[in-house]
Amino acid sequence: MLARALIILSRRQPPHSFALPYPSVAQSALDQIVLRCVLQEKDPSESLPALISWCRHRTVGQLPVHVPAHVVTPEARLLSPGPRTRPGPASSWRRTDRRASSSSRRRGC
Numbered sequence: 262m263l264a265r266a267l268i269i270l271s272r273r274q275p276p277h278s279f280a281l282p283y284p285s286v287a288q289s290a291l292d293q294i295v296l297r298c299v300l301q302e303k304d305p306s307e308s309l310p311a312l313i314s315w316c317r318h319r320t321v322g323q324l325p326v327h328v329p330a331h332v333v334t335p336e337a338r339l340l341s342p343g344p345r346t347r348p349g350p351a352s353s354w355r356r357t358d359r360r361a362s363s364s365s366r367r368r369g370c
Contacts, residue, residue, distance in 0.1 A: 270284070
């Protein structure tokens with residue numbers, strides 16, 4: 262569900278804008294992540310933008326979800342690190358060289 266939410270959010274215009282209510286699949290993914298964090302007694306993601314940051318800056322092994330090793334390695338990320346610009350269709354996205362700040366890499370769930 263998390264991967265589907267990321268795909269749906271990537272299609273939003275502009276992709277970095279989030280208005281409430283979130284798309285239902287994105288809200289469900291956020292709710293599930295928060296529940297897993299609470300059950301694991303870890304700090305949950307505060308919002309959908311924070312969850313997207315987690316997917317960009319944490320490896321799959323650091324996320325509170327189980328992804329089988331044959332699907333993706335624990336060192337992989339669900340999103341490529343670094344911001345993206347969107348000048349046209351998704352196939353033309355280009356990565357920028359800016360790096361994430363250390364404040365977005367807080368320990369949590």
